[in-house]
Amino acid sequence: MLKPTFALDFERPLLALQSKIGELKELSGGAKVDFTDEILKLERKARKLQAEIFSDLTPWQIVQLARHPNRPYTLDYLKALFTDFVEIEGDRRFAADRAIVSGFARFDGAPVLVMGHQKGRSTKENMVRNFGMPRPEGYRKARRLFDLAERFRLPVLIFIDTPGAYPGIGAEERGQAEAIAVNLEVMSGLSVPTISTVIGEGASGGALGLGVTSRILMLQYAWYNVISPESCSSILYRDAGQAKKSAEGLKLTAKDLSGFGITDETVQEPLGGAHRDHALAARYVGEAIRRHLAQLKLLSPEQIVADRYRKYRAIGVFTSDE
Amino acid sequence: MAWFSKEKKLKSKGGPVEAQPAPAKKGEGIWNKCDGCAEVIYKADLEKNWNICPLCGHHEMMPVRRRFDLLLDPGTFQELDADLTPQDPLGFSDAKKYKDRLKATAKTTGLRDAFVSGTGSIGGHPVSIGSFAFEFMGGSMGSVVGEKVARVIDRAYERRIPCIVFSSTGGARMQEGIFSLMQMAKTSAALNRFRAVRKPYISVMLHPTTGGVAASFAWLGDVVIAEPKALIGFAGPRVIEQTIREKLPPGFQRSEFLLEHGMIDAIVPRLEMRDKLAQILSLLG
Ligand SMILES: [Zn+2]
Numbered sequence: 295m296l297k298p299t300f301a302l303d304f305e306r307p308l309l310a311l312q313s314k315i316g317e318l319k320e321l322s323g324g325a326k327v328d329f330t331d332e333i334l335k336l337e338r339k340a341r342k343l344q345a346e347i348f349s350d351l352t353p354w355q356i357v358q359l360a361r362h363p364n365r366p367y368t369l370d371y372l373k374a375l376f377t378d379f380v381e382i383e384g385d386r387r388f389a390a391d392r393a394i395v396s397g398f399a400r401f402d403g404a405p406v407l408v409m410g411h412q413k414g415r416s417t418k419e420n421m422v423r424n425f426g427m428p429r430p431e432g433y434r435k436a437r438r439l440f441d442l443a444e445r446f447r448l449p450v451l452i453f454i455d456t457p458g459a460y461p462g463i464g465a466e467e468r469g470q471a472e473a474i475a476v477n478l479e480v481m482s483g484l485s486v487p488t489i490s491t492v493i494g495e496g497a498s499g500g501a502l503g504l505g506v507t508s509r510i511l512m513l514q515y516a517w518y519n520v521i522s523p524e525s526c527s528s529i530l531y532r533d534a535g536q537a538k539k540s541a542e543g544l545k546l547t548a549k550d551l552s553g554f555g556i557t558d559e560t561v562q563e564p565l566g567g568a569h570r571d572h573a574l575a576a577r578y579v580g581e582a583i584r585r586h587l588a589q590l591k592l593l594s595p596e597q598i599v600a601d602r603y604r605k606y607r608a609i610g611v612f613t614s615d616e
Numbered sequence: 617m618a619w620f621s622k623e624k625k626l627k628s629k630g631g632p633v634e635a636q637p638a639p640a641k642k643g644e645g646i647w648n649k650c651d652g653c654a655e656v657i658y659k660a661d662l663e664k665n666w667n668i669c670p671l672c673g674h675h676e677m678m679p680v681r682r683r684f685d686l687l688l689d690p691g692t693f694q695e696l697d698a699d700l701t702p703q704d705p706l707g708f709s710d711a712k713k714y715k716d717r718l719k720a721t722a723k724t725t726g727l728r729d730a731f732v733s734g735t736g737s738i739g740g741h742p743v744s745i746g747s748f749a750f751e752f753m754g755g756s757m758g759s760v761v762g763e764k765v766a767r768v769i770d771r772a773y774e775r776r777i778p779c780i781v782f783s784s785t786g787g788a789r790m791q792e793g794i795f796s797l798m799q800m801a802k803t804s805a806a807l808n809r810f811r812a813v814r815k816p817y818i819s820v821m822l823h824p825t826t827g828g829v830a831a832s833f834a835w836l837g838d839v840v841i842a843e844p845k846a847l848i849g850f851a852g853p854r855v856i857e858q859t860i861r862e863k864l865p866p867g868f869q870r871s872e873f874l875l876e877h878g879m880i881d882a883i884v885p886r887l888e889m890r891d892k893l894a895q896i897l898s899l900l901g
């Protein structure tokens with residue numbers, strides 16, 4: 295159910311050009327007139343335009359790409375990269391939370407635990423998925439599965455894509471903060487390899503609640519930070535409309551996070567963004583996960599815990615008098 | 617998701633990660649209007665009573681160092697890691713540069729960041745202990761706060777002693793972006809390592825404890841205690857109201873509400889805190 299007509303402002307000139315190329319190709323097909331030269335010329339122009347637009351995206355444009363309604367979601371990566379998926383839905387506490395999809399599957403033939411935030415593409419889907427905003431039940435389901443991954447020695451592969459944990463009355467009553475906190479600790483102590491890939495939005499504790507992994511990978515046009523640009527600007531400027539400014543100040547792009555040493559790899563996206571070619575995006579993601587998983591598999595369970603502890607214990611920028 | 621509560625009564629210097637700093641000036645008056653009973657009280661009387669209203673028992677916020685005076689055996693507090701100093705890894709600025717905001721807040725509070733920690737003893741039990749300073753940018757957690765919390769835990773791990781953390785915070789400090797988010801992971805990982813020594817970690821939530829601190833070490837206590845009527849939760853009330861578009865019920869997200877929902881273990885008034893901590897330490901320590 296992709297929306298072929300949807301385009302971000304900065305994509306439009308490119309899409310217009312590409313649709314013109316498409317029309318010319320169709321005309322050429324039945325052809326008294328030969329448009330080959332014209333098509334080649336336009337294709338060159340399109341490539342140049344695409345390179346221009348995408349070589350110099352602003353942080354705000356990247357945030358928009360990360361939220362593109364046609365962007366591949368967790369289930370798209372799941373279908374492309376995994377086989378034998380068995381969904382496991384129960385938190386055994388209160389309810390099924392479909393903002394997080396989770397279960398067992400095979401990656402390159404070997405059993406793993408796979409999990410991720412899941413957004414919906416239609417209004418109806420988003421009612422079910424709650425726009426990818428988990429309630430405590432989602433985090434508690436995840437926690438239960440982390441315990442199983444530990445016991446059955448399964449690597450844990452996670453996809454992060456959430457505008458945040460859900461801020462509602464019920465979520466607070468049932469301990470949203472506690473549910474996330476427990477996951478941070480449990481994930482930090484797993485002795486199996488764990489890899490998270492930020493595929494779209496990584497908003498604050500709602501993202502981190504699935505994100506304390508041995509390795510953090512991040513798609514080229516994803517964002518990850520302590521707060522969304524909108525919330526940041528409504529606090530700083532009392533105006534969510536200043537989100538563009540906040541997006542710049544927060545340093546939330548894959549390039550920023552890689553520069554800070556927070557992420558372990560930036561995964562390239564297909565030209566024009568992951569939404570332009572789901573299959574290719576999945577291939578790039580799969581290759582990156584495969585590479586990091588192979589490295590982690592060389593470590594003993596004790597080394598895996600120690601390696602992850604060191605990674606997170608070292609994060610922070612400060613000085614001391616010494 | 618904002619992790620920043622917006623209670624105007626909280627007099628934080630530098631603002632709780634918020635732009636409009638309306639800092640309380642020194643010597644702004646000798647009277648204080650109680651948030652509980654609205655009576656006007658002589659400030660010196662309030663302070664003498666550990667910032668508890670002598671008329672209605674309302675717990676006002678208390679400057680960080682007074683907490684150690686109240687709780688620790690006299691003369692046992694040894695402050696550590698006081699030299700950790702925040703930096704500006706993002707080059708962040710809004711109405712003010714983050715760097716300047718840090719400097720100005722350090723000047724008015726006499727603190728380098730929003731956490732004070734060290735060692736001491738309670739009823740003769742040695743503890744590794746720390747407390748948030750809400751007066752420093754709303755007690756928000758950046759790299760320094762996260763590091764100091766982790767060191768409180770690490771010190772308890774190394775010395776095989778219990779640890780206690782008092783939280784009073786709007787959550788993560790957005791001026792430090794992803795670094796501030798990752799302090800949640802860092803402190804939780806430190807706690808996970810600490811569990812092996814089988815010593816208690818007691819978390820005390822003061823007013824307010826929300827956002828990234830609530831969603832990490834503050835809610836990971838073996839025992840989680842709150843002061844009466846503290847605002848505690850993941851999302852701030854304003855964010856929830858905006859999301860669900862209705863008014864929140866009275867008492868929502870307060871200590872008493874959380875106790876009813878099984879989310880905390882006990883509510884302990886400020887003046888009983890010392891004895892309660894000593895009791896738990898003697899049972900589990
Ligand atoms: Zn009163």
